[in-house]
Amino acid sequence: MKRGFWAALAVMAGVMFAAAVPVQAADMVHRVVIHVDDNDKKRIGMALNNAQNIDKYYKSKGEKVEIEVVAYGPGLHMLREDTSPVKQRIASMGLAMDNLRFSACGNTHKKMSAKKKVELVSEAKMVPSGVIRLMELQEKGWSYIRP
Secondary structure, eight states, rough: OOOHHHHHHHHHHHHHHHHHHHHHHOEEEEEEEEEOOOHHHHHHHHHHHHHHHHHHHHHHTTTEEEEEEEEEEEGGGGGBTTTTTTTTHHHHHHHHHHHHHEEEEEEHOOOOTSSSSSOBOTTTESSSSSSHHHHHHTTTTTTEOOO
C-alpha cells in the first residue's frame, strides 16, 4: 500500500513539474548585451545584424528578448551624431524595436569631448562606463556577444 502511495505521489509531482515548465519558458525574457569597441563599419554592421536577427528569432517563437548595444572606445563613433556610419540604421531600428537600447560610455564621451562637445544620436543613452555596464549586465545573467 505504501509503495502505491509513493508511486502515485511521484507521478503527480512529475506531471505538475512538467506542466509548470512551459509556463516558465513562456514568461522568460531573454537578455543579450552586444559589445562594440571598434570603429570598423563592418563590425558595427555585424553588431546591428546580430541585434536584428536575435529580435526576429525570438519574436518568431513568441518569446520576449531585451537587447542592449554598449559602445565605448573607438566604438563610440557608432553612436556619434557627426561620425556614425550607421546613424540612419540606428534611427530605423530604434523606431522598429522597442526592446533595443544603445548605451554610450560616459568615460569615452568625456575624452572625445575634451576639445569640442560630441553629440550623440538621440537613440543613445549615456552610462558612466561602457566596461562597467557590460560587467553589470553579465552579473545579472545577460548573455554577452562581441561580433
